[in-house]
Amino acid sequence: MVRDVPAPTGSDAGGLDPLASMVNEYWTPVYRMLYQLTGDSHDTEDLTQETFLRAMDRLESFQTGTNMRAWLFRIAANAYFDVHRKRKRLKIASLAEDLVGTTPQPGEWLEISEQCALLKAAMAELSETTRTVFHLRVTEDLSFRAIGEVLDTSEEAARWHMHQARTKLLQKMAKST
């Protein structure tokens, strides 16, 4: 087929650059969010890939200037709930396996590793939404309003879940020590 159009420039070819930049910047936060939901590396990998593929499909709908990270979290959360609606428990064993052999991060110099394992186990007992609210607030520093948008709920509900998370986690950590 011959078209009478100007020759394409390098930047028009492939469409990989926007994906690569998005992946490089947001893969880890998205992976981390999904990992605390699934507790399984394989499921997390599949869901993270699915998230970025969906994001590429919907990139035109993303409003430039708004929070891309929160937008990706929303896609990730929907991907998770689409696939794992019936799951109710984390695989605690696989969380413990993944902890072995990891490069120590700075927080671990301040925190006893046993307490980390206790915290993970305590998180596993929370509901998915409560866990996710806690994670997004503490690790990703999203406001309750942004968290509400990610999880398709209200700001007040996100605040309530945070209350639940803190209360239950503190209770469980206190019982374990």
Add this chain to the structure above:
Amino acid sequence: MELCEQTRDWLLHAEDASRESCPSLDLGEHLKSCYACGQLATEIKMMEQAWRTMPVPPACHQAQAAFLREFAQRKPTVAPVVYKLRFRPRMSRWAVAAMLLLTAGLAGWLFLPDNQVRAADDVVGRLIEWNLDLAQASTLEARNRLYATRQPGLHTAVHQEDLPAEDRALAESLLDNGVTLVSLVDPMGEADRFTDLADRVLDRADSAAKKGNSNETTRLVVHYRRLVEKGINANLDKVRASPALDGDKKRRLDKHLLRDEKRLKKLETLLDQAPEASRREIRRTMEVSRKKHDHKTSKGKKG
């Protein structure tokens, strides 16, 4: 009792359960004075810190690399199209004007003194800025937040981008320095480590200048200046300002003065051998270094 309940309720609901974010003076004062409520605030803080700094499973980075490789190998599904190029025998006036503007802009970008050499655009530049941001954060909590949000992307960039060997070694050192910065707030130790990094960057600038590479020399000199201003000098100022300035710290401060002098001499040598295009940045760096050195020397004499 009522105030305890209000404080507890606030701590459990708050976006930021810290004393600094208390919505009222009463709650803030109560949090300071009540042991139980203070203890609760501390427990929440430690618990959240522990979660925030949990390591990412190693599978994360492997999965990322695998995902990018897979998509780099995918072939486009659209049928190839043959394009017939338009050929214009004469350039229009607008095209000529656009080219002149582009050339002028490019020349300005290369030669303006407050140049837009975007040192922070490259991986090493971004790592340096990240290290300096960490050093400027005064609490471990703030540093850990910066670490958690930016380290993964930087780590990936270092391991995926095609960096020259020397840049890669420097990048790895900056990543390691990031780890050290979040384990302890120690201005003197930080000044020492930033000094080592600055020395390495200056040596690299020297090599680049000898090869006649003005862009590389300029880039490295800008990095060096940032390390000196925000990494070394800012930390040494904190050390000098601290009330507990013992003999050991004073000796170490004196050593820094000597190293400062050596670096100034290196900059003078660099100025002589550097390509013309990079001399402006070198002179600017020397001015900054001289002013600070003279100030430190005079303070030392008075103190």
